[in-house]
Amino acid sequence: MPELPEVETVRRGLAAKILGQRFVAVEQRRADLRYPLPDDLPNRLVGRTVEAIDRRAKYLLLRLDDGMVLMIHLGMSGRMLLADGRQDPGPHDHLIFMTDDGTSVTFNDVRRFGMVDLVSSNALAAYPALASLGPEPLGDDFTPTVLSASLNGKRTPIKAALLDQRVVAGLGNIYVCEALFDAGISPRRLAKTVVGARAERLVPAIKSVLDRAIAVGGSSLRDYVQASGELGYFQHEWAVYGREGQPCKGCDCDWEANGGVQRLVQSNRSTFYCPRRQR
DNA sequence: CTTTCGTCCTGACTGC
């Protein structure tokens, strides 16, 4: 499930391989992703050179030499696969890009929650999905003051508020759980009470959890590419996520006496937390 | 306005 660190790792891996490359062939194998692919997408991409690859929240933005931007969102099961030379398409390979040095880039998405769109760069800021996004969590403009201001008065649990992309852009279920653990804040706490000192703890916790995950992604893979050619996914040991009944990693509480990591459901999503550490 | 909830999709897993 790609969140910001995975998308950032995909971005770096893609940049290392196809920056400055030209698309010489684009094969579209199915068009019904989360939204229908733009009309005539392959023909609009062939011949274009990739001039830059940026990321906004969980969106990959491939800037092309004709002023268009290829936007890619991986949804929850989207993957980018790199290979040398033309590959036989496999199941759920929806788009295959060939570049002029013979690299193939395959967008594969089992559940088809991903999206791909082609947008003029000067219309990007007004693109609805991007226009409503909050600050980048790793950016200098994401500060305790800014977070406090957007949480002020909010009656939802802090867990739900942090999943709201308007509050902070790019966090998903896993890193919200991990950041709240790191900051020692209960996921049930109302967002409006996470201001001042608690926001002073939470903001660095979010940045730290994301930074560490990106570092693992970069260091555990050679050029961010696995042997299989898959970009951006990496083994990561969570402190609490997915660890119901097990010890919370790096926590000094008496987990055995208290039953270990607890799981609860908020907004129909699993939350994992340590009730001793997180208040 | 704010907040919650259902929906999309398919593979992995559980339980009978």
Place this chain on the structure above:
DNA sequence: TGCAGTCAGGACGAAA
């Protein structure tokens, strides 16, 4: 063995 049911999750639109 087989099959039905549940779960996972990001983003959005509808409902409350």
